[in-house]
Amino acid sequence: MTGPDVITEQTARDVATVLRPLGAVVRIELLTGGMFATTYRVSLGDGRRVVVKTAPTDTDRLLRYEHDLLRTEAAVYALAADRPDLLMPRVLLTDLSRTVFASDVLVVSHLEGVPLVDAGELGAGVEETIQRQLGAFMARLHTVQGERFGYPNRDAGLHAETWTEAFGSMVEALLDDAGRWGTVLPCDEIRAxxxxxxxxxxxxRVPVLVHTDLWAGNLFVDPSTGALLGVIDTERSVWGDSLLELAGADQLGRGPAPAALLDGYAAEGGAFGLSTASGATRLELYxxxxxxxLLVExxxxxxxxDWLAAHRSTAAANLRASLDALA
Known part of the structure; x- marks a missing residue:
């Protein structure tokens, strides 16, 4: 019944209990690559495959914005339920009781294609197609508007009537988390x-839905054609500025957004406003x-x-570069 050995018999029983309304479990596979939730691919007796996602149980180690993230993910998927052009999985079941697993559980449909991060070497034309389709997806996503700015989870308190206030509280929460975990940061410069x-x-002035984490691991593609088939992991979504999407899609980078991505965004009627002084400043803030x-987590x-030293060094250098550019 289980796949990899790391899936215990108790975990297998718990997964089967959660999935009982959907059918009998035939096989469970632990999916790797994520650094937050634990995710399983499950084959059911009727031939369907579903994805089961559980949140971390050690909530003391969560950053302030990370509490109840699976509820945000489910809510965003629900917003996309009647928008097939948003390419997201369908929510099949949620268990928010925390009685089977010690955390929230989200069950969604299994997407076609392969994660872009696993697609192997792609031809230049295919890569360009993917970037153009990603830009078009961003533009469609940003047509979804909210009522308030900030993280959807109201309990975190990281939301407000204005983006200025919401973004300020988001930054301040990270600085508080840094202090709690002993991460040294130039807090005065950041606030300044x-x-x-x-x-x-x-x-x-208008809060739009921003995924904030559109890296290659969250994009499902057809590697032969470059077709973008699906988008996952919406748990860090924010009601905010569309420009935040560019920083989230390339979190360790500082170069310009791919031209094909910008072309795809514009072709769908989107406008980032990168050529304006305000747009350039906001992208640097994001x-x-x-x-x-990246540093605080x-x-x-x-x-x-072995990867950590380079990761930390790059994130710290990028922080310094942003501070210098904004000073």
Whole structure:
């Protein structure tokens, strides 16, 4: 019944219990690649495959914005339920009781295609097609508008009537988390640039749905054609500025967005406003924010390995570059 050996008999029983309304479990596979939730691919007796996702149970090690993220993911998928052009899985079942697993459980449909991160070497034309389709997807996603700015989880308190206030609280929460975990940051400088560039943030007047994590692991593609078939992991979505999407899609990068991506965004009627002084400033603020996320999460996640030094160094260098650019 189980796949990899790391899936215990108790886990298998718990998965079967949660999935009982959908059918009998035939096989369970642990999916790797994520660094937050635990995810299983499950084959059912009727031939369907579904994805079961459970949140971390050690909530003391979560950053403030990370609490109840699976509820946000389910809510965003629900928003996309009547929008097939948003390419998201369908929610099949949720268990928010925390009685079977000690955390929330989300069950969604299995997407076609393969994660872009696993697609192997692609031809230049295929890569360009993927970027253009990703830009078009972003534009469609950003037509979904909300009522307030910030993270959807109201309990976290990271939301407000204005983007200036919401984004400020998002940054401040990360600085608080950094202090709690002993991560040394130039907090005074960070707060100073937020004050200095408050006017640019006030230019954002309509909260749109921003995925914030459109890296290659969250994109399902047809590697032969470059068709974008699906998008997952919406748990970090924010009601905010569409420009935040560019920083989230390339969290360790500082170069310009791919031209094909920008072309795809424009072809769907989107406009990032990158050529304006306000747009350029806001993108730099969002790169600063993403660098903060990458640095602050290291301690509570307990990251380790040969990759960590380079990861930390790049995130720190990007933070410094953003601060210098905004000073």
């Amino acid at each position: 640039v937020l004050v200095r560039h408050r006017a640019a943030l006030t230019d954002v 790169r600063l924010y993403m660098s903060l996320v 290291i301690a509570p996640r307990g990251y380790a390995g």
